[in-house]
Amino acid sequence: MHFKAMLQVIKGLFLAAPLLLIMSCEPxxxxxxxxxxxxxxxxNTQKPKKLDPGQxxxxxxxxxxxxxxxxxxxxxxxxxxxxSNGQWVVELLQGSKRLALWPAISGYNTNPTADRRWSPGNxxxxxxxxxxxxxxxxxxxxxxxxLQPQFKTDRSGLGIHNCNPGSGCLCIPSRNDLNAIxxxxxxxxxxxxTVQN
Numbered sequence: 001m002h003f004k005a006m007l008q009v010i011k012g013l014f015l016a017a018p019l020l021l022i023m024s025c026e027p028x029x030x031x032x033x034x035x036x037x038x039x040x041x042x043x044n045t046q047k048p049k050k051l052d053p054g055q056x057x058x059x060x061x062x063x064x065x066x067x068x069x070x071x072x073x074x075x076x077x078x079x080x081x082x083x084s085n086g087q088w089v090v091e092l093l094q095g096s097k098r099l100a101l102w103p104a105i106s107g108y109n110t111n112p113t114a115d116r117r118w119s120p121g122n123x124x125x126x127x128x129x130x131x132x133x134x135x136x137x138x139x140x141x142x143x144x145x146x147l148q149p150q151f152k153t154d155r156s157g158l159g160i161h162n163c164n165p166g167s168g169c170l171c172i173p174s175r176n177d178l179n180a181i182x183x184x185x186x187x188x189x190x191x192x193x194t195v196q197n
Contacts, residue, residue, distance in 0.1 A: 030057050054099030056090055057180040058187040062099060069095045070188040072133065072181075074104060074170055075196040076125065088125070088170065092162075092184055098185050102177040102183070105163055126170055127153055133193045134159075136182035143182050145192060160193075 054062055065111040070092065077087045088104040108123030127149065134146030145160040147170070162178050163171035170193075184190065 010179065049074065052098055052100045053058065054094075055101070056176070057183040063187060070099075070184070070190050072193045073196055074106075074126065074192055074193060076106070078197075090170065090172070090181065092181075101172070102181060104170050104172050104173060120128075126158065127151070127155065128195050129195060131158070131193045131195070133185065133191050136185060142158065143178055145182065145185060 014164050035116045053059075061103045068107060073090055075091075077089060088106050091098055092100040113168045126147075129149060129151040131150060132146075133147040134148070136142075136143050138144070139159075139161060142162050147158040147160065149155060149158065158169055159177070160170045160172065160181065162175050163173045172181065
């Protein structure tokens with residue numbers, strides 16, 4: 001009987017483990033991000049695209065050209081005129097030329113129309129506007145780039161970090177992509193992010 005009870009406890013822990021991994025930018029708030037089977041199959045069957053020149057990080061050739069003209073922009077992806085559920089991209093631009101494009105997530109997919117300037121914990125994506133962008137810094141085993149809104153909002157504790165999964169911040173699913181963003185910010189001194197839509 002004792003062995004059966006222990007097996008039930010272990011089974012319960014395995015079922016609860018995914019829930020323990022779901023986190024948000026602010027401690028104590030849970031988030032739910034999911035990708036449909038169709039999206040997984042589609043991404044697995046798509047042909048690899050040619051990478052932008054700065055996709056994996058800065059290089060000397062790109063850095064020597066107009067060092068002060070780099071900018072970061074983030075935008076929600078849309079399909080048929082409606083914002084998608086949390087799917088975003090972060091773009092690195094040099095003037096008007098795109099150097100890199102990284103997938104990102106912001107907002108709960110269960111609440112895509114939540115008020116984006118209100119907090120705490122309503123699951124909304126980042127509000128539209130300009131943000132001061134901090135330099136990369138350690139955040140536990142992650143990297144954190146602080147985002148300070150340059151407009152009136154109740155939101156706080158915003159940043160760019162690796163998805164685990166994530167909610168109201170701008171989370172980057174690939175650690176390699178996050179490392180590339182952090183390297184660009186360090187190398188260029190970029191201190192602003194614009195959320196476009």
